[in-house]
Amino acid sequence: MRRTVVTRLGLLAGLTAVALIPAAAHATAPSEQDSEYLRTIHQVNLAAVQIGQLAQDKQDADQAVKDLGADMVADHTRLDEEVTRVAGEVDVALPDSPTQEQQDVVTRLDGLSGAEFDTAFVESQLAGYAQAIEVNNAEIAQGSDERVVNLAQEAGPVLEDLYAALQGLAAQLGLPTSPSPGVSPTVDPTTPGTATPEPTVSPTLPSPTVSPQTPLPAQS
Numbered sequence: 429m430r431r432t433v434v435t436r437l438g439l440l441a442g443l444t445a446v447a448l449i450p451a452a453a454h455a456t457a458p459s460e461q462d463s464e465y466l467r468t469i470h471q472v473n474l475a476a477v478q479i480g481q482l483a484q485d486k487q488d489a490d491q492a493v494k495d496l497g498a499d500m501v502a503d504h505t506r507l508d509e510e511v512t513r514v515a516g517e518v519d520v521a522l523p524d525s526p527t528q529e530q531q532d533v534v535t536r537l538d539g540l541s542g543a544e545f546d547t548a549f550v551e552s553q554l555a556g557y558a559q560a561i562e563v564n565n566a567e568i569a570q571g572s573d574e575r576v577v578n579l580a581q582e583a584g585p586v587l588e589d590l591y592a593a594l595q596g597l598a599a600q601l602g603l604p605t606s607p608s609p610g611v612s613p614t615v616d617p618t619t620p621g622t623a624t625p626e627p628t629v630s631p632t633l634p635s636p637t638v639s640p641q642t643p644l645p646a647q648s
Contacts, residue, residue: 458518462576465567466515469583470522472560473508475530476500479537483549488542492597493549499593503586514579550598554605557591 458466483489483497515522525531533552540548564587567580595605 458520458576459572461567462518462571462573463520465563465571465576465580466511466518466520467523468563469560469580470508470511470515471526471530472556472563473504473511474523475526475534475556476504477508478526478534479549479553480504482534482537483545486541486545488545489549490543490546490601492600493546496590496593496597497549500590503590507583507586510579510582514575517575518573546601547603550594550601550603554591554594554598557587557594561587561591 477500480497480500483493484501486494489497512522526534537545537548537552561584564580564584568577568584571577571580598605
């Protein structure tokens with residue numbers, strides 16, 4: 429009888445140890461690349477929701493701008509839910525608000541109206557999303573935590589779809605469009621037709637500390 433109890437206890441201990449293996453495998457702290465990506469993309473989401481809401485609320489904004497603003501709010505709200513979930517899993521503290529630069533963009537856009545707002549909205553967000561995609565691509569290429577890399581892979585299509593919508597809106601409004609993110613680094617940014625247009629307000633992204641694969645657009 430005693431041998432049976434000991435055997436059962438031994439089996440239970442073995443099963444417990446096996447059950448703990450997955451948790452132990454994720455116990456390693458995320459790299460600085462992963463942590464910085466989570467903080468950066470979270471602030472991108474916060475800023476995009478604010479700017480998208482602002483576009484919706486502008487009574488004299490073009491209807492296409494309002495519609496894109498609504499898409500930004502919906503898409504970035506859903507994306508940030510995933511960012512918050514993954515950050516909790518890997519124990520990375522997220523900022524409570526956008527960066528000061530991003531808040532300055534909101535303030536400047538809020539002071540514009542009509543066609544001026546439409547132009548500034550499109551140009552600033554084209555630059556911001558181009559940079560966001562570069563940061564996202566850097567995480568996919570250089571990230572080490574599988575959960576964070578998977579998040580970046582899920583975020584990619586969201587950012588790229590919104591960027592494509594901005595390019596279409598720019599063409600509709602007769603504004604210049606930016607080159608597609610991820611172009612070869614051998615492309616000369618000074619060549620006519622390949623450079624990102626100078627935005628009338630700063631992009632929505634701060635300069636990240638991660639090292640993307642391709643150069644990021646210069647900020648004003």
